[in-house]
Amino acid sequence: xxxxxxxxxxxxxxxxxxxxxxxxxxxxxxxxxxxxxxxxxxxxxxxxxxxxxxxxxxxxxxxxxxxxxxxxxxxxxxxxxxxxxxxxxxxxxxxxxxxxxxxxxxxxxxxxxxxxxxxxxxxxxxxxxxxxxxxxxxxxxxxxxxxx
Numbered sequence: 001x002x003x004x005x006x007x008x009x010x011x012x013x014x015x016x017x018x019x020x021x022x023x024x025x026x027x028x029x030x031x032x033x034x035x036x037x038x039x040x041x042x043x044x045x046x047x048x049x050x051x052x053x054x055x056x057x058x059x060x061x062x063x064x065x066x067x068x069x070x071x072x073x074x075x076x077x078x079x080x081x082x083x084x085x086x087x088x089x090x091x092x093x094x095x096x097x098x099x100x101x102x103x104x105x106x107x108x109x110x111x112x113x114x115x116x117x118x119x120x121x122x123x124x125x126x127x128x129x130x131x132x133x134x135x136x137x138x139x140x141x142x143x144x145x146x147x148x
Contacts, residue, residue: 012121013027014027017108028043029060031060032055032058035048046100049100051101053074056074067092077099078092095109095110
């Protein structure tokens with residue numbers, strides 16, 4: 001008898017976040033990014049630095065768009081534009097770069113949603129290891145040839 005709590009047979013990655021040392025294939029509608037210095041319950045850790053908050057910013061997917069909220073008093077740069085801490089949400093383009101002020105830490109964000117809402121890059125569970133390898137090497141479907 002098959003278990004009802006079996007792993008999904010198909011993974012749907014709606015976006016990815018890339019640093020010099022990490023790749024996060026995003027399948028959830030909310031991702032918290034912050035410093036690796038503290039256990040802050042973040043989904044994507046960046047190198048420990050006093051300029052990077054434990055919970056620096058949030059990316060969330062809502063109404064077929066990606067949005068960012070900056071949580072840090074140190075702000076954040078998106079494609080060279082300073083995003084100050086506030087309650088305003090910033091709509092993300094299909095791809096962009098983030099940089100933490102006062103640091104050399106950069107991240108790349110890519111929206112992987114295709115023409116069909118909520119559907120990104122999909123892969124079968126048995127292909128997941130090779131799929132991730134392809135994404136790391138930049139051979140997966142990309143919107144840009146320069147991942148980082």
